[in-house]
Amino acid sequence: MSTPTTSSSSSAKPGQWNDQRIEIIIGALLRTGVLLAAALVLAGGALYLNRHGHDVPNYHVFHGESGALKSAGAIVTGARTLRGQAIIQLGLLVLIATPVARVAFSAIAFAIERDYMYVVITLIVLGILLYSLIGQ
Amino acid sequence: MNVLEFTGLVALGSLLAGFLGSLTGLGGGVVVVPMLALLFHVDIRYAIGASLVSVIATSSGAAAAYVREGYSNIRIGMFLETATTIGAVVGAVIALHVSGSAIAIVFGLVLLYSAFVSSRARHEHGPELEGSPLARRLRLNGTYPTNEGSQPYGVTGVPMGYGMAMGAGILSGLLGIGGGAIKVLAMDQGMKIPFKVATTTSNFMIGVTAAASAGLYLARGYIAPGITMPVMLGVLVGSMLGARVLARVHVRSLRYLFAIVVVALGIEMIFNGATGRL
Numbered sequence: 001m002s003t004p005t006t007s008s009s010s011s012a013k014p015g016q017w018n019d020q021r022i023e024i025i026i027g028a029l030l031r032t033g034v035l036l037a038a039a040l041v042l043a044g045g046a047l048y049l050n051r052h053g054h055d056v057p058n059y060h061v062f063h064g065e066s067g068a069l070k071s072a073g074a075i076v077t078g079a080r081t082l083r084g085q086a087i088i089q090l091g092l093l094v095l096i097a098t099p100v101a102r103v104a105f106s107a108i109a110f111a112i113e114r115d116y117m118y119v120v121i122t123l124i125v126l127g128i129l130l131y132s133l134i135g136q
Numbered sequence: 137m138n139v140l141e142f143t144g145l146v147a148l149g150s151l152l153a154g155f156l157g158s159l160t161g162l163g164g165g166v167v168v169v170p171m172l173a174l175l176f177h178v179d180i181r182y183a184i185g186a187s188l189v190s191v192i193a194t195s196s197g198a199a200a201a202y203v204r205e206g207y208s209n210i211r212i213g214m215f216l217e218t219a220t221t222i223g224a225v226v227g228a229v230i231a232l233h234v235s236g237s238a239i240a241i242v243f244g245l246v247l248l249y250s251a252f253v254s255s256r257a258r259h260e261h262g263p264e265l266e267g268s269p270l271a272r273r274l275r276l277n278g279t280y281p282t283n284e285g286s287q288p289y290g291v292t293g294v295p296m297g298y299g300m301a302m303g304a305g306i307l308s309g310l311l312g313i314g315g316g317a318i319k320v321l322a323m324d325q326g327m328k329i330p331f332k333v334a335t336t337t338s339n340f341m342i343g344v345t346a347a348a349s350a351g352l353y354l355a356r357g358y359i360a361p362g363i364t365m366p367v368m369l370g371v372l373v374g375s376m377l378g379a380r381v382l383a384r385v386h387v388r389s390l391r392y393l394f395a396i397v398v399v400a401l402g403i404e405m406i407f408n409g410a411t412g413r414l
Contacts, residue, residue: 019210027204034196038372045143045365053140057362059172062179064357071355088361089354092189095368096350098196099343106214117274122214125344128221132228132348 022109029105033098037091044079044087051084100129139362146176147366153190154374158198159382160394161335162316163342164190164371166401178363185358188346190371191316195343197375198336207336207382209278212291212323216301216337220315220345223305228349231310239310240409247402250321255395268292271327280333281383289330297326308345311405316342317398331387335394 068074069089078086107122137145149171153164165187172178172186202208267277267290276291300322308315316338323334353359382390 020206023203023206023208023210026210027200030196030200030203034193034200034372038369041365041368044361045369048361048365049140049143052362053138053143055139057137057139057142059176059178059182059360059363062181065360066357069359069361070357085361088365089359092354092359092361092364092368095189095192095196096347096354099192099347102196103214103217103344106210115275118211118214121218125214125217125221128218128225129344129348132221132225133351 018113022106022113025109026102026105029102030098033094033101037095037098040091040094041088042091044084044089044091047082047084048088049084100126100133103129142176143362143366146172146363147370149175150190150367150370151374151377153367154194154197154371154376155378155381156374156393156397157190157194157316157371158339158375158378159335159385159390160316160397161320161338161342162394162397162401163187163339163346164194164367164374165316166397166404168367168371170404172363181356181358182360182363185353185360186363186367188350188353189359189364190367191346192343192350193368193371194375195339195341195346197372198379199340199343201376201379202336202339202382205281205383206286207280207332208340209276209280209329209333209337210340211274211278212276212327212329212333213337213340215274215276216298216319216322217341217344219298219301220305220308220319220341221348223302223307224309224315224345224348225305227306227309227311229309230306234310236311237409237412239307240405243307243311244402244405244407244409247317247398247405250317251395251398251402254321254324254398255391265290268294270294276327278333280330287330289333291327291329293327297322300326305345309349315345317401320394331391331394332382335390336382 068078069085072093075086075089079090103126107119110118110122153167156167157164168190169183169187172183173180265288271277271291271294279286279288300318304315304318319338319341320334323329323337324331
């Protein structure tokens with residue numbers, strides 16, 4: 001892979017970790033997460049439409065989703081029994097996890113690049129993110 | 137209208153949402169919420185849940201390309217995310233004590249003013265390629281692809297940009313939408329970086345802010361699979377199309393598009409605030 005010199009003041013030598021390499025890996029990570037999520041939603045959606053395609057949608061009144069579609073544990077259980085709606089929600093969980101995984105990977109990448117200031121910055125973001133995901 | 141037709145139409149509208157959202161760095165919520173609420177008479181809570189899904193999908197769908205091509209500045213993104221995520225937590229706490237309606241109206245007016253400010257063209261490459269000392273210390277300066285090849289840029293106004301990003305986070309936590317617009321303005325007006333870098337870096341960041349509140353929305357039952365499916369798939373395709381187009385879009389056109397979408401968002405916020413829907 002030919003890598004033209006890129007961003008910031010990094011003076012990395014060829015073969016070393018630099019920003020460009022981090023960018024390529026983050027790009028691949030995001031793409032993988034998104035495609036996996038889309039595949040799950042597509043599969044779940046096909047099952048759901050096959051069963052409910054001719055129903056009348058009713059979202060005028062908010063009744064909240066049932067417990068089976070609200071927590072990660074219940075969604076995984078439902079997806080295992082091939083419930084279309086649970087598989088869609090599983091795809092959604094993968095989608096939500098993608099940016100979180102991106103932040104976590106960035107921390108590792110900055111550490112390999114020995115950019116400790118950005119390791120700290122990234123860990124702060126990851127900490128707040130996990131706090132608000134789990135704290136709720 | 138049956139579920140099949142609903143799915144098809146929502147997917148089509150979401151495609152547009154993803155396309156506009158990925159180009160402007162605002163996420164798809166600007167289009168998704170009014171489409172679902174006004175056109176399909178979906179309850180606002182389901183619409184907000186779907187908006188959150190569309191923001192994460194737009195962000196990740198387009199960011200894969202933007203990051204790889206070198207548009208998004210991952211250091212600026214990560215640095216400002218400390219401000220937006222802290223802001224979002226603070227905003228969620230404030231939301232328990234103040235009325236969202238009044239804030240929505242004020243914020244809507246701020247957006248209308250911002251649209252005016254950001255539509256005024258500015259030189260894309262400032263003379264300060266060096267950036268400010270603080271920007272150098274934080275290694276925020278970067279390069280981005282243009283028609284004339286890779287172009288370096290310097291970053292200034294870091295405290296201003298950081299403060300605005302904090303404000304964007306508070307608004308996200310408070311109202312659930314609109315943070316993307318302030319993030320773009322923080323980088324464009326505050327830090328004086330090229331407009332395409334501002335929109336793509338905002339696009340890169342909004343997914344993280346949205347993911348932080350996704351757990352809450354899921355637990356409250358706001359996220360309906362029958363809506364999530366067409367929104368997510370439509371937005372993903374739209375955002376990938378947007379990412380392909382960005383390189384060929386003139387900055388001036390992009391600024392106008394951004395201003396138009398921000399005006400729409402401002403009107404939406406004022407409308408929501410005035411009718412007590414937030």
